[in-house]
Amino acid sequence: MKAILIGFMGSGKTTVGQLLAEQLKTKHIDLDNLIVEEAGESISEIFAKHGEAYFRKLEQxxxxxALKLPGILSTGGGTPTISANVSMLLANKAPIIWLETSNQATINHLKNDTSRPLIKDLDQEGLLKLKNQRSEQYEKIADLTIKTDCLTPLQIMLQIKDWL
Ligand code: S3P
Structure with missing residues (x-):
């Protein structure tokens, strides 16, 4: 693995990961997509039918x-927060880049989202609380943090490429 992208839902991990993989002529691995392929069900279906604990086991x-494959890995927003073991596993594998988003950008991105089961029942306050809790975890394992507000996915990708 060349690099691992972490960050809250809607932070652009997949888009930036794809661009970076293209630029570095390597594979892009999207953890959510792998889960969907392996389970044969969408993320929403997995949550609805089997619950979050089952999803987290599968994710782990x-x-x-996925960590054994070469390329750029885009994680799910909850991946680094599954357990201390999982964050250790990530931290030892490759440089970790945190795409840090502002509260406002997060709200804007996610307000009409219906594909993410975890936030479907959360109000704005609940969403930001989750984001704050997660940010502490992201910060602990990040080797590079990019504040994504005001940057395009291309600009973010180029910053990562220059840093790597
Ligand atoms: C989750 C984030 C999602 C997906 C699942 C749970 C989370 O990925 O893994 O819905 O716990 O934050 P994205 O960050 O790609 O939306």
Whole structure:
């Protein structure tokens, strides 16, 4: 693995990961996509049918496999916060880049989102509380933090490329 992208839902991990992989002529691995492929169900279906704990187990199993592949990994927003073991696993594998988003940008991005089961029942306050809790975890393992507000995905990708 050349680099691992972490960050809250809607921070652009997938878009930036794709661009970076293209630029570095390597593969892009999107953890959520791998989970969907392996389960044969959408993320919403997995949450609805089996619950969050089941999803996290699956996420952790598939992460272990994904970390053995070469390329750029875009994690899910909750991946680094599954457990201390998982964040150690991530931290030892490759440089970790945190795409840090502002509260306002997060609200704007996610307000009409129906694909993310975790936030479907959260109001704005709940969403920001979750974001704050997660940010502490992201910060602990990040080797590079990019504040994404005012930057395009291309600019973010170029900053990462220059840093790597
Ligand atoms: C989650 C984020 C999602 C997906 C799942 C749970 C989370 O990924 O893994 O819905 O706990 O933050 P994105 O960050 O790509 O939306």
């Amino acid at each position: 199993q598939i992460l272990s496999k």
